[in-house]
Amino acid sequence: MEHADVVVVGGGPAGAACAAAVRRARPDADVLVLDRAGFPRDKVCGDGIAPEALDVLGGLGIDVPALTDGFPAVPRLRLQGPRGTTVERTTHRPSVVVPRAVLDGRLLAQVLAGGVRFQRHTVRSIAVHPTHVEVDGRFTAPVLVGADGAESVVRRALGIAPNAPDRLAVAIRGYAPVPAGAEGVQVVTTTEQRWPAYAWSFPLGDGRANVGYGELVSAGVTRAELVAGLHRLLPGVEPGDLRAHRLPLSTGRPRLPDGRVLLAGDAQSLINPLTGEGIFYAVLSGALAGAASAHGAQAGQVHRRLLRRRLGAHLRSSGLASQLSRWPVLMDAAVRAATEDQRVFDDVVALGLADGRLTARTLAATVRRVR
Template sequence: MEHADVVVVGAGPAGAACAAAVRRARPDADVLVLDRSAFPRDKVCGDGIAPEALDVLAGLDLDVAALTAGYPTVPRLRLHAPGGTTVERTLHRPSSVVPRAVLDGRLLAQVIDRGVRFRQHTVRAVTVHADHVEVDGRFHAGVLVGADGAESVVRRALGLAGNPPGRLAVAIRGYAPVLPGSEGVQVVTTTEQRWPAYAWSFPLGDGRANVGYGELVSGGVTRAELVAGLHRMLPGVEPEGLRAHRLPLSTGRPRLPDGRVLLAGDAQSLINPLTGEGIFYAVLSGALAGEAALHGARAGQVHRRLLRRRLGGHLRSSGVASQLSRWPVLMEGVVRAAREDQRAFDDVVALGLADGRLTARTLAGTVRRLR
């Protein structure tokens, strides 16, 4: 049996941030990260990285400039409302767009350089004991962190059900030449057809863009309909490498258990229900899991408290906004408010891409634009 103080299942942003957080808090801690894939590896994602996510990583003493090197920041965002209203403004702070094959590989390499061990291994079974956790009868840890994505083996081992269809989205993603007029602009577009549904185009800075389309699983969408939706909402796009993935939305997240097993990122259903954004949630929940992991048998309780303190208000706001967004006319009002007021625009961006709140300013602006 191979021992580690903390075993992390999943080497993506949530798992890497968790491992880095453990080592930062206790430099002598033995941290082992397990992942079924060799790195670098591709991951289906929109590739957009909000500056707040980079702030979390910088707070873990990671080299953010090295993570994003070669990919220029994207300073503007364009939103298309379902009724046709459009707003394009400069972001309060620019975002980055880095392919996950690049970002995740660089992030894991930095974490390994800081003394974390990595092993390619497919986890199949987790057994929880009073004083430790076993993985596949091979690995033994004081605390286990499941950062293993939407199909989390660790989550299933805890007996936690997956998200219901109404709290689960599915999206398809590929790469294509940047659409005319979209270089340096992140584009998010919606339509009343098959609502709620959205498409995106995020430029990489090399003439290509990450493009995709998603909607709720409860709508019964097929792969062919996902592809058709992408072409319908981004006319002229000719993507390559199309792959689909599921997005467990934060409106369906489970109550985290007490004890020695934690969940972070997609495994905890931390996907923004308004935008499908997950990297900020991943690195933040991973970092908090790393802090909590040092509390042993109390790790679950501590992690829950840290998440509630850091994200509780935001998650309540995004949940309410998600319910309100079921009416396209309200989304139209939000985009109109953002078009008229830079502060409302900034509030909407923070709510959809980071940890912002549903503000009175945005609500009041939305109501005025509906009259």
């Protein structure tokens, strides 16, 4: 048996943030990250990183400029409602778009340089004992954190069911030349056809953009229909290396378990139901899992309390906004309100990309503009 103080399953942003948080709080802690892949490796994602996610990483001692080096800030965001209403404004703080093959590799390398250990290993079984957690009969630790993504082995080992189809999205993603007029602009566009559905174009700063399209699994969408939706909403875009992935939405997140096994990021169904954003949730929930890991048998309870305190109000807001967004007329009214008031635009961006709330100001402005 190989022993560690904390075992983290998954070396992506959630797992790396967790490992960094453990070492930040306990510099002598032995943290072991297990991942079936070597790094750098690609991960199907929109690649957009909100400034709030970088704030979390900076607070863990991560060198953020080194993390994003070579990828310029993207200062503007364009939103198109399902009935065609469009707003484009400068965001309160710019985002950055970094391919996950670059971001995850750089982030994990910084964490490993800080004393965390890494081993390539495919986790298959987890046994929880009164005093420790055992992985595949090979590794033990007082606490284990499952940060192993949407198809989490750790989550299955805990007996937690996957999200229901109406709480699960599927998206397809590739890279293509930036669409005309979209350089330096993050584009999110929606449509009434097959609603709720959306497409995006996020520029990398080198003439390419990450482009994709997604829908709810409950709509029964096929790969061919995902590709057709992408072409319909981003006409003329011909991406290469199209890959699909599932997005377990936060509206279907499970109750976090008690005890010595924690979940973070996609494994916990922390994907924003409005935008599909997950990196902010990943690094934040990972960091909080790292903080909770010091509590041993009570780690699960502590993690649940920390997340509720930090994200509870936001998740209630995003869940309500997700329900309201099922009516395209309300979505267009919200976009129309954002065209007229920068504060409403900022509220909408914070709700969709970070930890904002559904404010009374935005609700009132939306209702006034329903047509």
